[in-house]
Structure formats: structure tokens, C-alpha cells
Amino acid sequence: MKPTHDIISHLRRHRLLADEMTQQELADRIGVTRQTILSIEKGKYSPSVGLALRLAEVFGVAVEDLFELEEGTSDV
Amino acid sequence: MSRSRAIASWFRSPSNVIAGTLVLGGFILAEIDWGFIALTGVGIFGPGILRELGWLRDKDEFEMRAARRAGYHAYLVGGLVVFLLIAVYRSLEGPEETPTPIDYPSLLVTTIFAVLWFTWLLSSLLSYWGALKSARRILYAFGTVWLIFNIMAGEGNWVTSVMQSLLAVPFFAAAWLGPRWPRLFGTILLLASGYFFYLFGYHEMLADPLAWGRSVVLVLFFGPLVASGIALFKSAQIRDGDEET
Numbered sequence A: 001m002k003p004t005h006d007i008i009s010h011l012r013r014h015r016l017l018a019d020e021m022t023q024q025e026l027a028d029r030i031g032v033t034r035q036t037i038l039s040i041e042k043g044k045y046s047p048s049v050g051l052a053l054r055l056a057e058v059f060g061v062a063v064e065d066l067f068e069l070e071e072g073t074s075d076v
Numbered sequence B: 001m002s003r004s005r006a007i008a009s010w011f012r013s014p015s016n017v018i019a020g021t022l023v024l025g026g027f028i029l030a031e032i033d034w035g036f037i038a039l040t041g042v043g044i045f046g047p048g049i050l051r052e053l054g055w056l057r058d059k060d061e062f063e064m065r066a067a068r069r070a071g072y073h074a075y076l077v078g079g080l081v082v083f084l085l086i087a088v089y090r091s092l093e094g095p096e097e098t099p100t101p102i103d104y105p106s107l108l109v110t111t112i113f114a115v116l117w118f119t120w121l122l123s124s125l126l127s128y129w130g131a132l133k134s135a136r137r138i139l140y141a142f143g144t145v146w147l148i149f150n151i152m153a154g155e156g157n158w159v160t161s162v163m164q165s166l167l168a169v170p171f172f173a174a175a176w177l178g179p180r181w182p183r184l185f186g187t188i189l190l191l192a193s194g195y196f197f198y199l200f201g202y203h204e205m206l207a208d209p210l211a212w213g214r215s216v217v218l219v220l221f222f223g224p225l226v227a228s229g230i231a232l233f234k235s236a237q238i239r240d241g242d243e244e245t
Helices: A011-017 A023-030 A034-041 A049-059 B003-012 B014-029 B034-053 B061-091 B105-129 B131-153 B158-177 B182-199 B202-207 B209-238
Strands: A003-009 A067-073
Touching (some): A011 A049, A023 A034, A034 B061, B014 B034, B061 B105, B105 B131, B105 B209, B158 B182, B182 B202
């Protein structure tokens, strides 16, 4: 059995804490599309290290505060 | 991003405008000389090649991932279709004077390209927008194309144009109502595909090699219907409401 890892995103919470910044505003600040932000928030897309660092920089937090590793097991 | 904002954003991108101009220009100039169709190829594939070379950086990593996944899916589907075609038509070969689709390479090439392109487009839409939004966009696009086609087919007679334009209404209705009842409209779209398939006699295509000229229409007409039907079913399974936020 191999362990599987899913990323839990806290991006939405940080965005709302930052004066309710919109997805579009955040997307414009880091140079991606709003759909990318949406997909990260919904956990459908795990960003690259570079993008995660840029997101963390916007909110002035560590990457670990934005993303959390959920570890599980599967029969894959 | 609202639809109008997304459209405006598309037109603000120089690479999209240049590529679109090349695609359209290639098709128009091909009426003069088929050599110009190369422009269309450059317009369709050029931007992707430049992005892979790192010379064009107009897409973010999520968009690039969707495009690359779609490329792999197109490779898998296109490859399988090629081998199925070879298997079917080599086994159908009869007396030498009997033509088979293999005797018409341009038809085969166009069909395979249509399969490749459509698979790529559908996969990239699903990866980027998700099932529900993809189904809606396919239906809106398909309805718009039908609307334009039918208005032009009216040849200036506005009564005919209006009457024929009504054929596009079911697609807009499905795009609007489909997300509310995805299983119902998914079923309707798939049943409609099957009905039109037999109505237009496509089931006879295997036995009639010369009917292969219609194979591109087969992909581009039934493809959107089947794709949006499947996408609606998929969205019904997901049902998490994420895509509308």
C-alpha cells in the first residue's frame, strides 16, 4: 500500500482575512487566472512550489500556513 | 471571471489575436491556394510550440497543466483511433477495384486530425473549467455556430433565416437548463446523438467508403453533443456546486 497525499488549502480563509480580497485581485497580484485561484481553493489543483511561495508572500505568512498535507493510505 | 471579462481577456492577449488571425486567414486564403492552409496550422499549433520552448509565457501553470494533459489524452485517443481504423479497413479490403477509405488518405488524415483536435479541446476544457462549465460552454458554442450557419443558409430571406435559427434554440435551452437537471439533459443529449446518427445515415458509413467525406462532420457535429451529454452526467456525479462559485 502506497501512501497518498492530498493538499488542504487554507487560501480562502487567508484571502477573506485580508480585507476580503477577491479571487480576481489575488490572481492579478500573482499573475495567474482567477480559475487557477478557484481550483487551488477547492483543492482541485496543487500549486507548484514557486506559486505557493508567491501566494504566501502576498499574505505575509509561511507556505505551511496556507497549505497542509493530508496523509492517507490507499490500495493503489 | 465573468463571461464578458473572459472574452475581453482573450482579445487582450496578442498571441490569441495573432493565432486567431492566422487560423482564419489560412482558411480564407486556402480558397485561392491550398498552400495557405499552412498558416492555419501555424496559428493552431505555433503558440503551443513557442510555450513549450519557453519563448511565449502567456499561460499560468494551471493552464499549462490542462493543455499538457489534454495533449496526452489526444495522443491516447488519436493513437487508438488510428489502430482501429487500420484494423477495420485492412480487414475489409476486398478486390483491388473496390475502393476503401485507405484509398482516400486526405479524408483519413482530416478525420484523424478532427479526432485529435476535438479530444484535446474537450480534455483541456474539462481540466480547466470542470464538467459543468465545460458542458455549458460547449452547448453555447455549438448553438452559436448552428445559429450563424442557419442564418447564412437563409441566403438573405429573413423568414427562412429566422425559422432555421430556431434549430439552435434547443442547444441554448440545454446550456441554460442542463445544469439544473444534468442527468435529464445528459440523457436527452446522448439520445439525440444516437437519433441523429441513424437519421443522417452515419451507421452506413463503414459500408460506404465514399461517405467518408462526412466523417469530419461526424466528429464535429456529434462530438459536442456526446461530449456535453457526458460532461453533464459527470457534473451530476460531482454535485459539489464548486464550479459555480
